[in-house]
Amino acid sequence: MTISIRTNATIFLSLLLPVLNPCHAISRSVPTYILANDDDDNQRGSVHGRIVTQDGQPAAYVSITVKGTAKGTTTADDGSYHLRHLAPGEHTLVVSFVGLQTQEQTITVTAGQNAQLDLTLTETARQLGEVLVKGYKSTNQVPVTVGKVAIKPMDLPQSVAVVERDVLDRQQTLRLSDVLANTNGVYISGSTGGFQEEISARGFAFGSSNTFKNGVRFNNGVMPEVSSLERVEVLKGSSAILFGNVAAGGILNLVTKKPRFESGGQVAMRVGSFGFYKPSFDVYTGLTQNIAVRLNGTYENSRSFRDDVRGERIYLNPSILAKIGTRTELLVEADYLRDKRTLDFGIGAINYAIPDVPRNRFLGTAWGYNQVNQTGVTATLTHRLTDQWQVRATGGLQDFSSDQFGTTRPNASSQFIKTNGDWQRGIQRTQVDEKYYIGQIDLTGQFSTGTIKHTLLIGADADSYRTNTTAFNPLAKYDTINVFNPAKYRLRTDIPTLTARQLTQAPIDRAGVYVQDLIALTNKLKVLAGVRWSYQQTGSTVTTLNDNKATTTSNFDDAFTPRFGLVYQPRETTALFVSYANSFALNTGVDVAGNALPPSFINQYEAGIKNDLFNGLLSANATVYQIKNSNLAQTSLENGNTNANIKELAGEVTSRGVEVDVKSKTIRGFSFLAGYSYNETRYTQSNTYIVGSLLRYNPNHTANASLFYTLQRPGFGQGLQLGFTAFYVGERQAGRSTRVTVANDTYRLIELPAYTQLNASVGYVRARYAIRANVTNLLNQLSYNVHDDNSINPIAPRQVSATLSWNW
Template sequence: MKQIFPSHYFLLPCLILLLLLATFGFVAAQQHTQAPSHEYVSTGAIKGIILTSDGKPVEFASIMLKGTSKGDMSSEDGKFHLRNVKEGTHTIITKYIGIPDQEKEVTVIAGQTSFLKVLLPTSAQQLNEVVIIDKKSANQKPVSVGKIAIDPMDLPQSTIIIEREVLEQQQALHLSEVLQNVSGVYQMGNTGGTQEEIASRGFAMGSSNTFKNGSRFNNGVMPELTSVEKVEILKGSNALLYGNVAAGGVLNLITKKPKFESGGEVSLRAGSYDLYKPSLDVYGAVNNSDKVAYRLNTTYEKANSFRNIVNSERFYINPSLLIQATSKTQLLLEADYLKDNRVPDYGLGAINYSIPDVPRNRFLGATWANYEAIQKTATATVTHKLNNAWTIKGVTSFQEFSKEEYGTGRPSSTNIKGDGTFTRSLQQTGIFEKYYLGQLDVTGNFSTGFLKHNLLIGADVDRYRTEVPTYAIFADRSNPQKASTAYDVINIFNPETFASQRTDIPGTKILTTAYTPINRMGTYVQDLLHVTDKIKVLAGIRYSYQRTNSGTAKKYDAAFSPRAGVVYQPRKATSVFASYANSFAVNTAISVTGRADLPPSIIDQYEVGVKNELFKGLLSANVTAYRIINSNVAQLILPATANNAFELAGTTASKGLEVDLMSKSIRGFSFIGGYSYNDTRFIKSSVNVEGSRLRYNPAHTANASLYYTVTGNNKLNGLNLGFTSFYIGDRLAGRSTRTNVANDTWQLMPLPDYFLFDTHIGYTLNKVSLRVKVTNLFNQLSYNAHDDNSINPIAPRQFTTTVSYKF
């Protein structure tokens, strides 16, 4: 077999890049922390500590030698160090957000170190009231979706957390806006305008890859962000933790938790196209108890759209209760309810696999079309600390999801003629799903000889109960008893035909219902071995079992999912890693036996990377390279058999590079940036052209966000500014080109790349905040697509304003 992308051609430059970055981080640290090898007799040094008036150390204070460019920043213990200071008396200026500058004189003697203690005129409590600084960097925040608290610097895997502060600054309304802060995770489609299809590293993040508080949720509806505290992304293979999840990564929404102090927030958001969204968040202790706390989030949203006819209305509520049963046992109860109604919108359509030149706002569906989704979830989490080293955590959850949609069919190359004539048919779809999960994890820290262990042992069981009805539609006016989906004819270029379109709603009925129960279970063990302070090894394995019932047929699948990785830390602030893991995908196609008995496809993933904490942790700079190979893709047997049987004969490969940058807030400034390169192709295929790209995946993405908050004793205190940019490269939609198929008319359809620029400004006075945001500042036009039948233009320039009051 000819390899299109030999692995050594890909891995060699990546390894060189990682080595250079690791060397850069190490050399930079040495230059920052080590004294020069030679000593000038006319210079000395100044060491010092910054404390609050009540004796607490102050981190991130800026220390400057007056009249020079020499300076330092205080560490977590409040200490600083200035080297090569000329002999004599100098003035040290100490700056900290919200505190007047402090000046103190110090005398430097050649060849000696002078000591200086600076006291800020405020207590630690008052300092926190002036400005809240997260003392943990991006590489110090473990992701809860990893099931065990592992320092990201010890984890041979890429992780990203987007905090609530960013969501508020960006006034994020949709999940896709949040993910614009994450390299390599992107929106791949927008089917019907009712959901956002998310992907990573060339693989779709379906409902098996999306989680809320650690439990799967159906992403067939747009999730509500009002209650979200943070968004976690654990990139790469996570089959050991969750079974048959796609190889690109998993996404976890963490909702806001109860608090024992009383408070809350009420807000109103309004924006372009009649967007109105009031929200309420309230929390506190039940009857001033120190054992039981509550929280309630709720919101209502109503909006029109830049697309004619299209509108939406949704309601959401999220109650939660925290019970501190004992000092070691905690029970967290969470639930939410979402009802989403909107007009389904399959966009502009395609003519011969090309996007037609029609106005951005033109709607091609029926005026009465409707989509309704209802999602209910309930989760109970019990956490019990056996002692300081061992913890047991149990999770049980339930989800009920239903979706019904009725309207005209998708406009595509198969039903729109070259002159724009669109023969519309009707379609009705539905799904009714119940999902149950039970999960138990035991985590612990212990030592065996010189080895330190961070151990995870767990098991989970879950089951789906899914019903999918088939509908009969009676659209024939002349014979209402005859099943027919033919509706009417319009011309997408001629608005006059829209005025004469049919507006009646033909009757329907359910013909059959397919009932598909799925039962799954898995057991897993994972251990992080601390071999030395600089070398860590992560190893584990999972066994998964799944039974699928389809009518009278039963299908059994089982797979082992190992993972192994090594981490080398030449210094505390630099971590270099390499790892291997695999995942599996269940195949439901018919094999040559005439039964759905194809085994799972096993997907191998190799990953190398470097994580750097630069400038005393002020900037996290991470680079990851990966290669993902699915060497047994299910492919149609050619020439086709009578029952269109499949075999495991195809190969796809995904390779890529990701860069993630994230800073802490310093002097009011903070930054998020990233870049990703991805190339996913058919390497071997009996159906698709070998070497062709898989659809929907951009070759390049990039993002950069800069925020500034004014603090201190001035009139602009409370003002915050932000600028965000996002780039998504060229992608392909349409139908993947095929080989060995006579008279094949399928084509790939290129989608243009685009830049998005957003700006936002906010001002907070006491407890009242006002935020204004402009999205798509330069009114760029591009599209999200699904095949050639849901070509949805991105939104034009829009304005949003949010007023909130905290109490």
């Protein structure tokens, strides 16, 4: 699809500016450009609104001009626009887009007022004899913000996946696991206690160091709120050059909704199975011509298919954008999450096998809970030094606290579930208080040395964790329950009092500097090269509270992590690439001489092809990779050592895989996305585990496919949307890997069955309102998310939900 451009050069410029101006890409505000001089702003008015297609979808990059003048703008990604500095009186707006019917609308502008004009464009088969410029970007053309510099994925020797807000709305996503069903190779590898979804990619687990919100790390010890997200970005593979100590599988960035310089919003109510209800709101406005604000939030109250399990959460996400002069922007974003839900470690395992008990059976106590309070504030100052150079500084802080109180995990602390189903329940409590601080600065720019073009990134960052964990004296025997027959025993319902036993203080201080350059040797051949130096200091102070005795340990490491990639583009719409990247993982423990262990280095090799087909209507990418940690820390066997704290870099883990992604734009009302991944992560050397054995939690195969249709024909039913999503998770294993160093080892793996989940959705979407409904797990498939052998959580059965929303 293409945009219709009139011969007026100013309109052509207004279309190009949103692409060329990185500041607008960061703020996501409506790109309005004033192409004539105006006098007194107080004596002028403005017009704002939203342009949608006849199926109710946002019409991005549509040209809007004031007839007979040089004033113009284009719509943003969400179809919104804002024309400022208009003289009072009647004006005719010309709205055009190739393939859509050009419209002219007359509107009266009043001094000091902001008039609103929303339009719906319809398709036309008329061919326009005008200059044509590509009017939208494919998924391979839009840079991800977490990359720190505006490099198109087509030029990046790395696999990238992005899930946009439109997909989140159509699928009515509720949890991050719903979002990741659209990203092959990135998957939920486990769930703990019903309050956390554990994420992995390419065989390596993500932690809080790999999970970001608006480019800043955040604690993923609680399920993040999805309703506030504009999109989800995934950089697969190593990103150590950008962020230092991150796992090799990739990083995940959650991008929240940004302030906008016009007034509008949405209120919505979602209801669903098992007594679920969730009201939400999203309000934005431009307070002045230079200040815009936005506030979205939600309240959630839910029960569960699990007996006696329920949850409640409150979320708020305020933000403010201030334009300080013509070249500087300050964006301040905050969020607050309070999440409290029943502590639920699932159905347990018997002799490393999943027992045949109903999916809804709950083994904990109704009063047990996990409560999290999470508050974060991030400020980003962006200043354009010139049209080619900008500097961006970010500062942030986050406060995370959790209180977990309830039954111990089944099979924990040697309290195994017996063959007859009897399990002696214990009670445990843990409190965590974590404070996180970060500061970073990036200089990005473009320049040329002769005929060679450069896209340069130079940056530095420093962050700090202060984590205090309080462990309480557990109650070893609370009562006994039978997992097959809960009525067999009389269960206790009282809440015991536990006393604090131990305080662990675990500070982490990190700093790094990095430089990266995308070098365009020719239009077809590009090189991405860079290096980062990282320093990290860790430690712990463990204090026993009854006698106030403390033990302190500390460790520090530094490391260089290089990156090199080669991209060859035989034509503008195809890119072949190969790359090498290096990352590192810090180790705990000491060697046989008592010295701190050095970090383990992880080498990754990747090759792939990226294609934009049919003028960008379809993107098809394929990637192969190998990731190898060839100096994995394992318990030292020297001189018959059995102290697990004395280690040697004697192990090796190798991950190999293939990934395929396909994504389309809307074609005659249809759009789809699909993907497949194969991964094999094994111990290729080990003195502890069987060489050749697979690592736990990682499915060899994952696949996803989503098909969407919107009825575009004018008349009854216009705006009707249908959707169908399927994702497949292959066989994987949990439990505990067999140790070759232990005679008569009782550890065993738990084989988890593969499953395919089908979801269906239907909606009716108009400019002002939308009604949506969806069904998840249509075939009522049963499988499990498992952590070790002590948190075995069944996936949810078939569920139904519906959402009614109103826009203004």
